[in-house]
Amino acid sequence: MVAVVDDVRAFNRFYTRVLGLLRPKLVGSPFGLAEARVLFELAHVDDIEVAELRRQLDLDAGYLSRILSAFTAAGLVIREQSESDGRRQVVRLTPQGRQAFGELDKLQADAIDELLAPLDDRARTDLVTAMGRIRRVLRAREEHPGRNSGLVLRPPAPGDLGWVVERHGARYAAEYGWDLSFESLVARIVADFAERSDTRREAAWIAELDGERVGSVFCTAADAPDAAQLRLLLVEPSARGSGVGTRLVDECLRFAKRSGYRRITLWTNDILLAARRIYEQAGFICDRREPHHSFGHDLVGEYWSRDL
Template sequence: MLTDVLRRFNRTYTQRIGVLDESFLGTGRPLAASRLLFEVGNDEGVSVRALRDRLELDSGHLSRLLRLLEGEGLVATAADEGDRRRRVVRLTAAGRHAYDDLERRSEDRAVTLVAPLTARQQEQLAEALATADLLVRAATVRLREVTSDDPVARVATQRYFDELDARFPDGFDPGGPDAPEPGATYVIATSDGEPVAYGGVRPVIDDETAEIKRMWVHGDWRGAGLGSRMLRHLEALAADQGYRRVVLDTNGTLVEAIAMYERSGYTRIERYNDNPYAEAFFEKSL
């Protein structure tokens, strides 16, 4: 039923916003090239790698699209002055004009599309699309194993620390830089190339027990089930590594996390570490 609704919506929406036209919104460019132009203009000085990750395009297809835009004089690609190994894409003056024109055409199409609806219907549509957008994004995030010093993992870790510092009554001090953790495995969830969830497992207590650490979900993504999905993924990872039990700790102010752990079958146990910020301790058999 859900897939039928999703496929019908895709057919309806793509037809009505001009995706099927060879010239998207009358710009003379196909949708893929227009989307790439938007991404470059929306993030001036973006690297080729970031574009590839964000749009999930293979290198060959992205190169062809860039050559198309370069051929029209809309973008220029050059080595990054700060890191000559990176190639950075920027709009030219003509590209800025084309970007502004694309934005105007997109806004006009959106306004025309919803104009027949009442104010209440427009509000309902906005709420429904926001929910659909979040859930589709949550369903399609990419999970991959990383080391704790991976650049994206570092970003996620810092955001996790920043949130703890903001939420804990007396703040949070992570201490010094991370030391290597033998046997630890971390998992990052990304969408459009940005980290949206993070967590890891590491050995603790005995050979049969792993600890789940640094469970974090971006605030904009909460309510979409991503935290539960990450938790299940980490449990499966621990089981695959031969562990029969997982434990974790958390602070009492993180009530959403505690509720998720209890819904997921975790039970409270006595303190098992000396973490000064930990106030609640849980375990679960795998």
């Protein structure tokens, strides 16, 4: 834990230096950081109660009052009594205030462009993806676990199949100690899927959360002519508990039903508890269990299925 705390502190010191370059007064604006935050909030609403503005910005009431007084004197805002409650005040930007915000916004956008200019497209994508992951991890405790407006399920694009193989190998090695034979199995499944290219009867999905790949699932034909098989369900640790696995399984079931299959099967192992819970919730039933030695460990395999 000490090492983690030190890493967070080091990142905070680094990011604070970078953020300092983007602060309003450093990019040529007359406004300070708190003043810029107030302008930004007011620019995105028509009217807002002062108490609500203070809550959203988490600013001291006296400090916010001084900022609004200065803005009023400069002709940037208007403060009036609320029509619904005479004890409250509402505030809004004047045309002059909106012009001031527009100038500030352009200065900061130009500063960000200058910051990103040395980076190529791949580096910019990596940067935005990392920012999305940080936001998602730190705000997870505040949000409803099932709400994921940034979740997208899409077909695999070039590079995604290799990612599926790599992430399965890395994740199962890290979490369960499985050896390279598991990654080899995944590679064969993925390669066979790609070679068959049977888009009518088979499909795969990559889950993206805030632009980052966080999961996968495949639907392939099983041995029985009227049966499909759910394979290679994966959810990255950063996205677990947010409904990604459930969405992937639901999409797989919908595709299998549309494709004319009457039943769908899957194979898993009893130690994969999170996946088993998702399968149970989706209506799968464990038909049989078989001990086996695979991937460097003694395991108990499970065969699950459900009607479509």
